[in-house]
Amino acid sequence: xxxxxxxxxxxxxxxxxxxxxxxxxxxxxxxxxxxxxxxxxxxxxxxxxxxxxxxxxxxxxxxxxxxxxxxxxxxxxxxxxxxxxxxxxxxxxxxxxxxxxxxxxxxxxxxxxxxxxxxxxxxxxxxxxxxxxxxxxxxxxxxxxxxxxxxxxxxxxxxxxxxxxxx
Amino acid sequence: xxxxxxxxxxxxxxxxxxxxxxxxxxxxxxxxxxxxxxxxxxxxxxxxxxxxxxxxxxxxxxxxxxxxxxxxxxxxxxxxxxxxxxxxxxxxxxxxxxxxxxxxxxxxxxxxxxxxxxxxxxxxxxxxxxxxxxxxxxxxxxxxxxxxxxxxx
Numbered sequence: 613x614x615x616x617x618x619x620x621x622x623x624x625x626x627x628x629x630x631x632x633x634x635x636x637x638x639x640x641x642x643x644x645x646x647x648x649x650x651x652x653x654x655x656x657x658x659x660x661x662x663x664x665x666x667x668x669x670x671x672x673x674x675x676x677x678x679x680x681x682x683x684x685x686x687x688x689x690x691x692x693x694x695x696x697x698x699x700x701x702x703x704x705x706x707x708x709x710x711x712x713x714x715x716x717x718x719x720x721x722x723x724x725x726x727x728x729x730x731x732x733x734x735x736x737x738x739x740x741x742x743x744x745x746x747x748x749x750x751x752x753x754x755x756x757x758x759x760x761x762x763x764x765x766x767x768x769x770x771x772x773x774x775x776x777x778x779x
Numbered sequence: 780x781x782x783x784x785x786x787x788x789x790x791x792x793x794x795x796x797x798x799x800x801x802x803x804x805x806x807x808x809x810x811x812x813x814x815x816x817x818x819x820x821x822x823x824x825x826x827x828x829x830x831x832x833x834x835x836x837x838x839x840x841x842x843x844x845x846x847x848x849x850x851x852x853x854x855x856x857x858x859x860x861x862x863x864x865x866x867x868x869x870x871x872x873x874x875x876x877x878x879x880x881x882x883x884x885x886x887x888x889x890x891x892x893x894x895x896x897x898x899x900x901x902x903x904x905x906x907x908x909x910x911x912x913x914x915x916x917x918x919x920x921x922x923x924x925x926x927x928x929x930x931x932x
């Protein structure tokens with residue numbers, strides 16, 4: 613049996629999906645409403661999971677007194693109430709899809725001392741979530757909540773969508 | 780995971796009190812490590828427990844495990860033991876352990892695993908609040924973690 617600790621955080625931010633190397637029409641076709649020029653916002657929910665030994669002394673994988681300030685400093689302060697495209701340096705050259713956001717959050721949290729970051733999952737809305745398990749695992753999972761059958765995994769809606777930048 | 784494997788999940792809730800205190804640490808160290816959770820009078824949570832069993836549906840019943848039976852197991856093994864109890868004092872399985880979400884989830888796993896006779900216990904996820912949970916998964920199970928993980932001590 614393996615054990616992990618999960619923690620959820622909340623932030624609100626705006627973004628715009630747009631790739632300057634494509635024409636206005638291509639961007640509009642690919643990203644639809646998300647290409648709206650002035651951006652739009654979401655209440656993001658960030659779920660992180662850490663693994664590691666449960667310390668006998670504390671009964672914990674990670675102490676929230678250390679984890680919460682770490683996530684606050686590395687992610688929440690950087691993203692909350694910000695325009696991701698312009699106020700987060702990494703997204704000046706990478707389209708801030710939630711896939712890329714999950715990868716950036718993973719990069720920012722992977723060095724948390726004392727426990728191993730297992731996965732990052734971001735809910736962009738209550739119907740869309742994106743999960744990144746790290747470069748080692750090498751995979752994304754994209755979940756879309758179906759109104760009929762509840763949560764299930766479906767293929768990415770734009771399988772041909774280019775991956776932009778390296779995150 | 781085999782192709783025909785189905786995972787079924789049942790959810791139950793219980794309310795319990797606890798606090799964190801390690802008697803081998805000083806008063807100051809306890810306060811520093813555990814913060815508010817060290818309050819000796821305790822505090823409580825509405826815990827939400829999700830239990831997943833994996834297996835192939837029986838050809839006759841179409842079920843991995845009758846959810847009614849799983850409900851009865853959860854009631855007997857978890858709710859009856861922990862609901863409206865003080866976890867530091869009233870749950871023998873937690874004696875000598877700090878009743879963190881991690882440790883409670885592991886105790887629940889150990890209680891349930893031998894009781895699941897159809898299918899096998901695949902996942903135990905225990906929410907202390909909507910934003911904090913511990914998750915136990917079977918070795919080799921698909922959910923959550925495909926990364927390298929350490930076994931529980």
